[in-house]
Amino acid sequence: MKTFSHWHRFNEIFKYIGLASSDQTEWGINKSIRTLKVGYFIKINEELSQFNTHNGFTLLKDNSEDIKQTSKGLYFLKLFTPELGTRVYIGKSEGKSINSESGVLERLRDHFRKIQVLPSRDRNPSYLEWAKDERFGGKGYKLKWNPIKQTFSKFEEKLTDEDKNINDIKRTHGVVLGNFEDHKSISDSYKKLTNEETNRKWNKFNQELKNEYQEEFFKNTFWNDSCEFSFLLVDDLLNCFTEKDDNQSITQLVTKDIDALETKAIQALRRNFDPDDILNHQKMAEPENICDINKNLHMCNFDLNSVDRACTELIFRNAKYILKKLNNYNLEKLFFEVLESTRDNKNYYLYLTLTGKSDLRIAPTKQRKQIKNFMVFAPTKKYINCKCIMELDELNGFLADNQCKDFVSEIKEDNKKSGNIKSHFKIINLQNIDWVIELMDKCYEIFHKKYSGLRDRDKTKPKYGKG
Numbered sequence: 001m002k003t004f005s006h007w008h009r010f011n012e013i014f015k016y017i018g019l020a021s022s023d024q025t026e027w028g029i030n031k032s033i034r035t036l037k038v039g040y041f042i043k044i045n046e047e048l049s050q051f052n053t054h055n056g057f058t059l060l061k062d063n064s065e066d067i068k069q070t071s072k073g074l075y076f077l078k079l080f081t082p083e084l085g086t087r088v089y090i091g092k093s094e095g096k097s098i099n100s101e102s103g104v105l106e107r108l109r110d111h112f113r114k115i116q117v118l119p120s121r122d123r124n125p126s127y128l129e130w131a132k133d134e135r136f137g138g139k140g141y142k143l144k145w146n147p148i149k150q151t152f153s154k155f156e157e158k159l160t161d162e163d164k165n166i167n168d169i170k171r172t173h174g175v176v177l178g179n180f181e182d183h184k185s186i187s188d189s190y191k192k193l194t195n196e197e198t199n200r201k202w203n204k205f206n207q208e209l210k211n212e213y214q215e216e217f218f219k220n221t222f223w224n225d226s227c228e229f230s231f232l233l234v235d236d237l238l239n240c241f242t243e244k245d246d247n248q249s250i251t252q253l254v255t256k257d258i259d260a261l262e263t264k265a266i267q268a269l270r271r272n273f274d275p276d277d278i279l280n281h282q283k284m285a286e287p288e289n290i291c292d293i294n295k296n297l298h299m300c301n302f303d304l305n306s307v308d309r310a311c312t313e314l315i316f317r318n319a320k321y322i323l324k325k326l327n328n329y330n331l332e333k334l335f336f337e338v339l340e341s342t343r344d345n346k347n348y349y350l351y352l353t354l355t356g357k358s359d360l361r362i363a364p365t366k367q368r369k370q371i372k373n374f375m376v377f378a379p380t381k382k383y384i385n386c387k388c389i390m391e392l393d394e395l396n397g398f399l400a401d402n403q404c405k406d407f408v409s410e411i412k413e414d415n416k417k418s419g420n421i422k423s424h425f426k427i428i429n430l431q432n433i434d435w436v437i438e439l440m441d442k443c444y445e446i447f448h449k450k451y452s453g454l455r456d457r458d459k460t461k462p463k464y465g466k467g
Helices: 104-116 127-131 183-194 200-218 218-224 235-240 247-272 291-296 306-323 329-345 391-399 434-450
Strands: 014-016 039-045 049-050 058-060 075-081 085-093 141-146 151-155 174-178 227-233 347-353 361-364 375-379 385-386 406-414 422-429
Touching: 014 104, 014 218, 039 183, 039 347, 049 141, 075 104, 075 200, 075 218, 075 306, 085 247, 104 200, 104 227, 127 174, 151 174, 183 200, 183 291, 200 218, 218 227, 227 306, 235 329, 306 329, 306 361, 329 361, 329 375, 329 434, 375 434, 391 406, 391 422, 391 434
Parallel strands: 039 174
Antiparallel strands: 014 058, 039 049, 075 085, 075 227, 141 151, 141 174, 347 361, 361 375, 375 385, 385 422, 406 422
């Protein structure tokens, strides 16, 4: 795969069955000897549930042929919610070696769990300690398993210092970690107990999701509606090697390629989105020579410009979601056509903020910290809020010259007077769309004059490799 894939919907590759299952027919039980395969249980809303493998994020058997469970490489992970905006994460999976079983899909599952801030059953040795800790759902306990009736005893047994190995315990008992009201309370308790996720932005986003969606956040419908991902895999790279090649050398070469690709992908995302809201801040430094990236790659024909195409597709797919807030179909359609035309033909472009405001912004071609957006569009159900770099008097003059009185309302000065934004108004009608494009051009001229002292490379969008 030499370019980034299309954006896959969550349910094209995964299915989420929940952290734990209360349906005994879904429990892991050795059919021949009727003992427990999985010894850990939890009570949620008074229902006893067994922890699911991979925290419930299961792979579909008929998933995409483009990616295998062992595939290594790069990935975009996107979560979009109309209420809270978009979060995008760029990550990589190299595996412990090129022959290791884990890959991009395993990394994605780990991200899903971290986004929910829930304990991992697959690789967490601390479950028994948590079961003995009152802070995690009250003190846990054991329940004796009857292999003949395939039921648990109703009598709780205390966990002791002798209970050290779950493999020994599950021969006769199941361990109940604690009692919880719902999944949100499990997540809150786990976060307090472990402080596992230290990234401030992920922590904040997790809390916002739980507050907004409550138990829906822990159901399959949320992930189907909100989650997408795109891949750039190095599987093709392995075809360049023969059986005589040393595995360690292969791993080093592939790792080097993946590292280089991740750096470029993050930089491309940084140009397209507000850098202060990107959740992955690793490797943000500019490369020595951005146009010569391919000469440093073993697989020299990776199309690194596909990073930008993936960003473009991400932007417009999310823009359509945002614009669905508008009741008037013509208003939605026409406004999107305006924004889409500017993307291809102008020295500025549309991008979707990663904040909870779900704004659509017009920004310079290359986003930098000192150059902020010069137009902001925030659609509501009945109109579009617009902010721009024009001073109020100049904006009034422009709207009068273009006979826009029937198209706009509530023209005001921006009270904050911070950054580039000086005034704002509401777009209530888009029967005539030419004035919107002209307004964008005028605002860009003001912006360009303000930042005319920048070096040329700060005003142009670099290309990667030979593309």
